[in-house]
Amino acid sequence: MSARSALAAKTIRATVERVVTRVNTLSAGGPGWTRPSYSDLESAAHTMIEEEALALGLAVSRDAAGNLFALLKGRNPQAIPLYAGSHLDTVAEGGAYDGQAGVAGALALAAALRAEDHTPEADLVITVTRAEESVWFPVSYVGSRAALGRLAREEMEAKRVDTQRSLAAHMRDQGFDPEAVANLVPPPPARFLEFHIEQGPVLHMAGEPYGIVTAIRGGLRYRSARVNGVWAHSGAAPYDGRADAVVAFSELVMAMDRVWAEKLAEGADLTVTFGRVDATSPAHAMAKVAGTLGFCLDMRSSDASTLDEADGRFRAEIARIEAARPGICFELGQQSRSQPAHLSAAMAGFIAGGAEARGVSPRRMLSGGGHDAAAFAAAGWDSVMVFIRNWNGSHCPDEGMDLEDLALAVESVHEAIRLEGRL
Amino acid sequence: MSARSALAAKTIRATVERVVTRVNTLSAGGPGWTRPSYSDLESAAHTMIEEEALALGLAVSRDAAGNLFALLKGRNPQAIPLYAGSHLDTVAEGGAYDGQAGVAGALALAAALRAEDHTPEADLVITVTRAEESVWFPVSYVGSRAALGRLAREEMEAKRVDTQRSLAAHMRDQGFDPEAVANLVPPPPARFLEFHIEQGPVLHMAGEPYGIVTAIRGGLRYRSARVNGVWAHSGAAPYDGRADAVVAFSELVMAMDRVWAEKLAEGADLTVTFGRVDATSPAHAMAKVAGTLGFCLDMRSSDASTLDEADGRFRAEIARIEAARPGICFELGQQSRSQPAHLSAAMAGFIAGGAEARGVSPRRMLSGGGHDAAAFAAAGWDSVMVFIRNWNGSHCPDEGMDLEDLALAVESVHEAIRLEGRL
Structure with a gap:
């Protein structure tokens, strides 16, 4: 292993561990982790990621719905940007990894590139969405659909199931602008990547650390x-x-x-x-x-x-x-x-290329749960997910994931990004 | 109709209407009526009946568990006393008659006898039990079993399902003495009568105002x-x-x-x-x-x-x-x-005799619900129930009973009591 790749590997492991640990200090209490959509806890988690991104020298911005973007500028302005991320809200009494792992993995990509002082071919945009868990507001993919200019004005009136206050009111509470969301101009369709724990037992049963998701159930x-x-x-x-x-x-x-x-x-x-x-x-x-x-x-x-x-x-x-x-x-x-979402074959190939360069062939698989990647795919983005092995179910306090499995998946994507410049 | 019986009939109707109306001013709110076992509301209802009994010149006493007794002295000390009554607690969001009707009917018996200045052969003891509805404490027939010396010390530790405090504690809150209950000496076995709305649709479907209950399901x-x-x-x-x-x-x-x-x-x-x-x-x-x-x-x-x-x-x-x-x-x-309780054939005959004298033959029937009468029967008392027609289910805000049906049943028992002296 070169000194360069040793440094990237070390940075990836340190980053995923630190980010997951930090975010998981935030919970409303009870068994597991509870960070409602558009709550102070979700906002505090976003602030942590902002701090992490600023420490890496990334350019941070938020849209009107409170989605967070942190840009690592690429060397080729013509290359299609790669957005990578996930969400930080949880179901009530959820687990340690659903959402968090995807944000930690995306940030680890940026950290590894920074550590080895590598400027990628395309812009890398760490993406932290809002309100992915639809148990709070009866609306699917609130944050990502808002970012994509696809959240209808009437959906803002959906009531949070426990407070009975509207999505617009909770959005405003967190300092964002529901009126502006309706008129939001989304970024041009690009590429989207989401690391996420598998929510079923397929990878665990097969003894494989990660897999590439080709479709998401509706x-x-x-x-x-x-x-x-x-x-x-x-x-x-x-x-x-x-x-x-x-x-x-x-x-x-x-x-x-x-x-x-x-x-x-x-x-x-x-x-x-x-x-x-x-x-x-x-x-x-x-x-x-x-x-x-x-x-x-x-x-x-x-x-x-x-x-x-x-x-x-x-x-x-x-x-x-x-x-x-x-x-x-x-x-x-x-x-x-x-709607069921069919993900991008090209993006699956992109990830597979990085994995292949590291000598592995992750399986192609289906996602049972809905994810922000479905919203990006529906908006015409080339989207893909990388599932990480999980042995204790999902949306529950016992979610089981080995950070090393996540690190291996991040290393493959990191490899794919490095290869991209050379193709 | 003689002036005597006209006065009795009028007194019975006035009493059942007044007692039911007064007791039903007491509720914790919500749809229907809510008077938990050993609550201030149940105690207030007992106090109302005490007032009614004192106004009739009855001798009022309470036992260590808070059961209320109001004695109308009979003329023959050898005759077996007739206890008549029911309970005043309700399930949560219960109806206007379950319990109340039985207390009102018993009090109407005493009022009618007083109005016509008739001293019955046997003592008549208006009996108002505590805590009949076992939805609050997971113990059956708390009050009547306590009155009968059959409530075990360990049952006092049962927790009220909502407060999680013990039966003993709630009993103490209402001014009673759980220690003394364990050593309570019950009255000698006598006769027990309970008017109660039917909790199923049998009388309503048959078009009959009341029936005589021969057994209670366990x-x-x-x-x-x-x-x-x-x-x-x-x-x-x-x-x-x-x-x-x-x-x-x-x-x-x-x-x-x-x-x-x-x-x-x-x-x-x-x-x-x-x-x-x-x-x-x-x-x-x-x-x-x-x-x-x-x-x-x-x-x-x-x-x-x-x-x-x-x-x-x-x-x-x-x-x-x-x-x-x-x-x-x-x-x-x-x-x-x-346990299932088989009620007294002799007492059924006693009621039927009064009804017959008024030209009616009420049906013999089964009780689906448990009632205090089951506890008295289990303790060796000659017990009977008189069911009153009800067309809207039971343990619900919509319980439907015509006070005239109750008055007719009370008139038959009143007739049976008057006949008793002459047999």
Whole structure:
């Protein structure tokens, strides 16, 4: 190993470790990490990255929605810029790596180039988005879509699920300008790269440190659905006359479990998840048949038509259950969707080239979770993701990632950037 | 109609209306009525009944647990006293009649006897129990069992589900003496009568104002059961590897729904209710497979062996689901039980005799809900209930009862009391 590459390797490892550690000092408490979208905690995390970027001598800017950009100028103004980054908000009681790892990896690229005093061919723009986790505001990819000029004015009125205040209000609280977001002129389409922990077990099971993502599943969601029945006494209401919201919901869950299995058997790509169930109001009690139950449903697929079909089956199962159970009535509320995103084959090749130069052939794989890269792809950017092995699930306090796996992935991209000038 | 019976009829109607109206001025707010067990609101309701009893010239006393007794002395000290009453606590967001109607009916009996200046053969003891609704403390019939010397010292340590403070502490807050309850000497077994709204639709469907209850279903409960799975990402965790707490719970609900239908087909008496379901922690989210879900189960039957069989099937279904779904593990927590109670045929005949004298033949029927009368029956008292027609379910804000139906039932019991002296 040359002194140059030894220095880059060391810088990459020091940077990812320091950035992940620093950001993870910020949490609202409870198990795991909680940094809501457009919260003071998310803003503080952005400030940390700004400090890191300034220490590397990068030129820092923010857009009207509070997305952070840190520019390492390339030598060829004609080369298409490479934006690299991720987000720093988390779900409630999330993990140590979802988002953070991608920001740390991007910053490590810049740090390695700086350490060896290498000016890349194209501009490298460290990109830290806002509000990627749609559990807070019922809107997908708020920050990245705002940066891309694709966040509609009415989406600003979405309410944060816990505070019931609007996205615009929370944006303003953090010092940003929702009015200006609507008129934001996005940068010309360029290239986008996102390191991220895998949210499933594929790489872990295969014993591989990282992989290249070629597509991102889209989602179809009912965030605040409800089934209403008829309150009754648990010991006195007979079997036949009941309209029990818990039983009707359970029948729907099992029906959709069968729909999912059938779709998989047909070779379709699909996930079906009822992640939140609420029959806990003051009126709910052991001695009462539940008259209402709230729930949410999240279905995902790499194929939009599969989502349509699954939604059709979902509505058909509801109609069947309502017909069979007088007094039962479902209210689905608003549906939200994100489109499946096919990532860039050219960018996959770019990453693979760097890996190949280091003697490895990372697998091509699918992303189950939605990511900012999907928003960039939808806006016509050449986008790609690099997944890092994770052995403990995602969106949970136990997310498991080895920083060394991330460092290996960063080294391959670093190699790809260095090669770019020579092609 | 004689002037005497006209006066009694008028007094009964005025009393039930006034008592129900007065008690229902007391509520913690929200839809319906909320008077927790051993709360200031329950105590205030007891004080109202004390005022009513004192106005009738009855001798009022309270036992160490705060149960209220108001004595109308009979003419024959050898005759077995008739205790009549019910409770004044409610479930959260309960109705206008559950408990109240029974106290109002009992007081109306005394008021009618007083109005016509009739001294009954036996002592009439208006009885207002404490803490009948076991949704607050996970203990059945707290007040009546305390009055009967059957509340165990360790049951005093049960925690109120919302405050997490003990029954003993709440009892003390209301000025009573949990230590003395353990040593309480109960009155000699006598007769107990409870008017109560029916908690199912039987009388309403039949178009009958009241009926005589011959047995009370017992209950088998898991008040704080839980199913644990494995948290995962909704879009990335594959079908086969999931341990989804919501799906496992739903499978259990549907399995127990089938068990219930099978038991009914066998001619057994059973109800099965999952009344509360909680997958709403900060960790639960639309984008996560639920790693845990809390629930409660209430099964009731007039036959204790049916409850045992249903519990066996419940545990077998859980074992089957755990075996089929690696990572799924149920924690049932403590089981609580109340025994089915067979009420007194002699007391049913006593009530029927009064009704017959008024030209009516009320039906004999089963109680689905547990009631204080079950505790008196278990202690060897000759107990009976009179159910009043109700058309809107029970334990809910919409409980529907016509005060005229209650008045008709009270008139029949009043007639039975008047006849008693002459037999």
